[in-house]
Amino acid sequence: MSKPSRRSRGSITVQDVAREAGVSAMTVSRVVNGGTNVREATREAVLAAIAKLNYSPNSAARSLAAGEATQIGLLYSNPSAAYLSQFLIGALAAARRAGCHLVLEACEGERPEEQAEATRGFVQTHVQGVILPPPLSESGPVRAELEAAGIPWVSVAMGLPPEGSLNVRIDDFAAAAAMTRHLIDMGHRHIGFIRGNPNQTSSAERYRGFCAAIEEAGLELAAMPVEQGFFTFRSGIVASEAMLDLPKPPTAIFASNDDMAAAAVGVAHRRGLHVPQDLSVVGFDDTALATTMWPELTTVRQPIAAMAEAALTMLLDELRAPVRTDHAEQVLAHQLIVRESCAPPPKA
Amino acid sequence: MSKPSRRSRGSITVQDVAREAGVSAMTVSRVVNGGTNVREATREAVLAAIAKLNYSPNSAARSLAAGEATQIGLLYSNPSAAYLSQFLIGALAAARRAGCHLVLEACEGERPEEQAEATRGFVQTHVQGVILPPPLSESGPVRAELEAAGIPWVSVAMGLPPEGSLNVRIDDFAAAAAMTRHLIDMGHRHIGFIRGNPNQTSSAERYRGFCAAIEEAGLELAAMPVEQGFFTFRSGIVASEAMLDLPKPPTAIFASNDDMAAAAVGVAHRRGLHVPQDLSVVGFDDTALATTMWPELTTVRQPIAAMAEAALTMLLDELRAPVRTDHAEQVLAHQLIVRESCAPPPKA
DNA sequence: CAACTTTCTGCCAACGTTGTCGTCCGCCGT
DNA sequence: ACGGCGGACGACAACGTTGGCAGAAAGTTG
Numbered sequence: 123m124s125k126p127s128r129r130s131r132g133s134i135t136v137q138d139v140a141r142e143a144g145v146s147a148m149t150v151s152r153v154v155n156g157g158t159n160v161r162e163a164t165r166e167a168v169l170a171a172i173a174k175l176n177y178s179p180n181s182a183a184r185s186l187a188a189g190e191a192t193q194i195g196l197l198y199s200n201p202s203a204a205y206l207s208q209f210l211i212g213a214l215a216a217a218r219r220a221g222c223h224l225v226l227e228a229c230e231g232e233r234p235e236e237q238a239e240a241t242r243g244f245v246q247t248h249v250q251g252v253i254l255p256p257p258l259s260e261s262g263p264v265r266a267e268l269e270a271a272g273i274p275w276v277s278v279a280m281g282l283p284p285e286g287s288l289n290v291r292i293d294d295f296a297a298a299a300a301m302t303r304h305l306i307d308m309g310h311r312h313i314g315f316i317r318g319n320p321n322q323t324s325s326a327e328r329y330r331g332f333c334a335a336i337e338e339a340g341l342e343l344a345a346m347p348v349e350q351g352f353f354t355f356r357s358g359i360v361a362s363e364a365m366l367d368l369p370k371p372p373t374a375i376f377a378s379n380d381d382m383a384a385a386a387v388g389v390a391h392r393r394g395l396h397v398p399q400d401l402s403v404v405g406f407d408d409t410a411l412a413t414t415m416w417p418e419l420t421t422v423r424q425p426i427a428a429m430a431e432a433a434l435t436m437l438l439d440e441l442r443a444p445v446r447t448d449h450a451e452q453v454l455a456h457q458l459i460v461r462e463s464c465a466p467p468p469k470a
Numbered sequence: 471m472s473k474p475s476r477r478s479r480g481s482i483t484v485q486d487v488a489r490e491a492g493v494s495a496m497t498v499s500r501v502v503n504g505g506t507n508v509r510e511a512t513r514e515a516v517l518a519a520i521a522k523l524n525y526s527p528n529s530a531a532r533s534l535a536a537g538e539a540t541q542i543g544l545l546y547s548n549p550s551a552a553y554l555s556q557f558l559i560g561a562l563a564a565a566r567r568a569g570c571h572l573v574l575e576a577c578e579g580e581r582p583e584e585q586a587e588a589t590r591g592f593v594q595t596h597v598q599g600v601i602l603p604p605p606l607s608e609s610g611p612v613r614a615e616l617e618a619a620g621i622p623w624v625s626v627a628m629g630l631p632p633e634g635s636l637n638v639r640i641d642d643f644a645a646a647a648a649m650t651r652h653l654i655d656m657g658h659r660h661i662g663f664i665r666g667n668p669n670q671t672s673s674a675e676r677y678r679g680f681c682a683a684i685e686e687a688g689l690e691l692a693a694m695p696v697e698q699g700f701f702t703f704r705s706g707i708v709a710s711e712a713m714l715d716l717p718k719p720p721t722a723i724f725a726s727n728d729d730m731a732a733a734a735v736g737v738a739h740r741r742g743l744h745v746p747q748d749l750s751v752v753g754f755d756d757t758a759l760a761t762t763m764w765p766e767l768t769t770v771r772q773p774i775a776a777m778a779e780a781a782l783t784m785l786l787d788e789l790r791a792p793v794r795t796d797h798a799e800q801v802l803a804h805q806l807i808v809r810e811s812c813a814p815p816p817k818a
Numbered sequence: 819c820a821a822c823t824t825t826c827t828g829c830c831a832a833c834g835t836t837g838t839c840g841t842c843c844g845c846c847g848t
Numbered sequence: 849a850c851g852g853c854g855g856a857c858g859a860c861a862a863c864g865t866t867g868g869c870a871g872a873a874a875g876t877t878g
Contacts, residue, residue, distance in 0.1 A: 185530035
C-alpha cells in the first residue's frame with residue numbers, strides 16, 4: 123500500500139464519493155450543485171454514496187476552484203445592539219451557505235470624513251461588495267466612496283431607496299400606518315408622534331404613514347403633537363417631556379423606534395402616569411428592549427435576519443451576474459406585535 | 471500574447487509578487503506568514519513588491535493548501551442581544567484573520583434533549599471545534615455531546631471552570647467584590663443582592679464576591695437581603711418587589727446583571743422612589759440596556775469582543791497543536807463603569 | 819583555503835473542487 | 849438503416865497557496 127499523502131486530513135472528498143458511487147468526481151460535483159444533466163439513477167447512486175460516507179464539500183476548495191467572491195464587507199455604525207446581532211446572524215448564515223467571508227468594519231463617527239475614511243479602509247482590503255445596514259445605508263460619503271471604487275453595495279432598510287439601487291427593506295409607510303390605525307381602533311383620537319432621525323428616509327416614511335392613517339380616519343392632523351427625535355433614548359426623553367408638558371397632552375404616543383418609546387414610558391412613570399392605563403406608548407423595530415421593560419412594548423417587527431440574508435444573496439447575485447443588473451429591490455413583510463403598553467384611552 | 475486563462479480573476483497572486491520582487495513564490499509565502507529564515511534584504515524587496523502591487527492573499531487557497539480548520543461552531547442560546555452582537559463582532563474578526571468560517575447554531579430550548587439535539591446538528595456539519603458562550607458554556611448535555619463526538623470546545627465566561635477545560639473568562643468574584651466595595655465606599659450599609667441564574671457558576675462567583683466584600687468591610691452578611699433571580703427582566707421584577715416590601719428595605723440593590731437591574735429601577739419608579747436619590751441600583755455586564763434607561767446604570771463591563779477573539783484563537787491553537795494541550799485558561803480584565811444610578815444613601 | 823555547518827531559496831507536488839471539452843451512447847427523423 | 853443530434857459522463861487542467869525536500873549561498877572552523 124502506498125502511503126497516502128503527507129498531509130492528508132483524512133476527510134472525505136469527492137473522489138471517495140465518486141469511487142463509492144462508481145462515477146467520476148465531476149458527476150458528484152454536478153449532483154451536489156444544482157445537478158443539471160444527470161440521469162436520475164446516477165443522481166440517486168451519488169446521493170446514496172454521499173449519505174453513506176457522510177460527505178460534506180470543502181468550502182475552501184470550492185471557493186478556490188469556482189473563483190467566487192469571498193470577501194463581503196459589512197460596514198456597521200451603531201444601530202441598536204439588538205438590531206446588529208440579528209443582522210449578523212442572518213448575514214452569517216447566508217455567508218456560510220455561499221462560502222464567503224464577512225468582513226466587518228465599524229464606523230462610529232458621524233462626520234463625513236470619518237465615514238469616508240472607514241469606507242476607504244474597506245476598499246483597501248479588497249472586499250468585492252458591501253452591505254450597508256442603517257443608518258449607513260443613507261450615508262452620502264460612504265456611497266460616494268464605494269461608487270468611486272466601483273464596489274457594488276446593497277442598502278438595507280432605507281425608507282425610500284433611490285432609483286437604480288440595490289436594496290432590501292420593509293414598507294415603513296404601511297407599517298406605520300397600520301400601527302396608527304391600531305391606536306385609532308383602540309379609541310385614541312389624540313396621538314403624539316415622535317419622529318426619527320432625519321438622516322434616514324425611513325423616518326420620513328414612517329411619519330408619512332402616520333399622517334396618512336390619521337387623515338384616512340378623518341382626524342385632524344394639525345391637532346396631533348409631533349416632536350422631532352433622533353432614534354436615541356435621550357432624544358426620546360426630550361420629545362416626550364415636551365409632549366406631556368402640553369396643555370392637552372396626547373392619550374397615546376407613537377415613537378419611531380423602540381428606544382424612544384422606552385424613553386416615553388420612563389418619562390411617563392416619572393410623572394406618575396401609568397402605562398397603558400393613563401398613556402399608551404408604541405414603538406417600532408421590536409428590538410430586545412421591547413421586552414426588557416415594563417410594560418412590554420407594542421411595536422412593529424422587522425424581519426432583520428431575513429433582510430440581512432436577502433441583502434447578501436442579492437449582492438452575490440449582482441457580483442456573479444455576467445452583466446450588471448441595473449436595479450433590484452426586495453420588500454419584506456413586517457408584522458404588528460401587540461403587547462401590553464397599549465390600551466384604550468382613559469375616559470375623559 | 472497568449473490569452474491568460476479561461477477563468478482568470480485578474481487578481482494579484484503570489485506569482486505576480488514573486489516576479490516583481492525577483493524571487494520565488496515560496497519566498498513570498500514565507501515573508502507573508504511569519505517570515506522565518508528570510509534574509510532582511512529579501513524580505514524588504516518582497517514587502518515592497520506586495521505594497522506596490524497591493525497584494526492580498528487569497529484566503530480560500532490558503533485554507534485549502536494549509537489544510538487548516540475552516541469550520542468553527544458557535545452555539546448560542548439567548549443571552550442578551552447586546553451580548554451576542556458584541557460576541558459575534560469579536561468572533562468574526564478573529565475568524566477572518568484566521569481564515570475560518572463561523573457556523574452559527576441557535577439553541578433556544580432549556581430542556582436537555584433540545585440542547586443535545588442542537589449540538590448533534592452541529593456535529594453533523596463537520597465543525598472542527600465549538601465556542602460556547604454563556605449560558606451554554608455550562609450546559610451538561612451540550613458538553614457531553616461534544617465530548618462524545620471528540621470535538622474540542624472553549625467555554626466563555628464561566629464563573630468557575632472545571633479543571634482541564636479550555637476557557638476564557640473574567641474574574642467574576644473580584645468584579646463583584648469591587649462593585650460591592652464601591653457601594654460601601656459611598657456609604658451604603660444595607661445592600662440587597664439579586665442572584666443570577668443558578669445554572670451558571672458565574673452567578674455563584676458573583677455572589678461570593680459580594681459576600682467577601684461585605685464581610686471584609688465588617689458588615690453583617692446575614693442582615694443583607696438576598697433574592698434569587700434568573701438573569702431575566704421578569705425575575706428582576708419579582709426579586710426587587712420582594713426586597714422593597716421588606717420592613718427595612720435596602721438603600722442599594724446590586725443585581726447580578728443589567729436586565730435585573732433595569733427591572734429594579736422600573737419597580738422603584740413605580741413605587742415613587744427616585745433613583746439614585748432614594749435607592750441606588752447597580753448591575754453587571756454593561757450591555758446596551760445600561761445606557762438605554764434612565765438613569766444610566768453603574769455596572770461592570772466585560773470585554774466581550776476580546777473574550778470571543780481569545781476563545782477562537784485558543785480553539786484554533788488547540789486544533790493545530792500536534793499534541794493535545796491539556797488545559798488552557800485565560801482571564802481577561804473587567805472594568806467598573808460608574809454612571810448615574812448610584813449615589814450615597816439618603817439620610818436616615 | 820578546504821571542509822563543513824547553517825541559513826536561505828526554489829522546484830515540484832498536493833490540497834479538493836469546478837470549468838472545459840471531448841467522447842460515447844441512444845434516440846429520432848428521413 | 850444510416851446520419852445527425854443532444855444528453856450524460858469522464859479526463860484533465862486550473863484555481864492560489866503551502867509543505868517537503870534539495871540545492872545554493874553564506875558563514876565558520878581548522
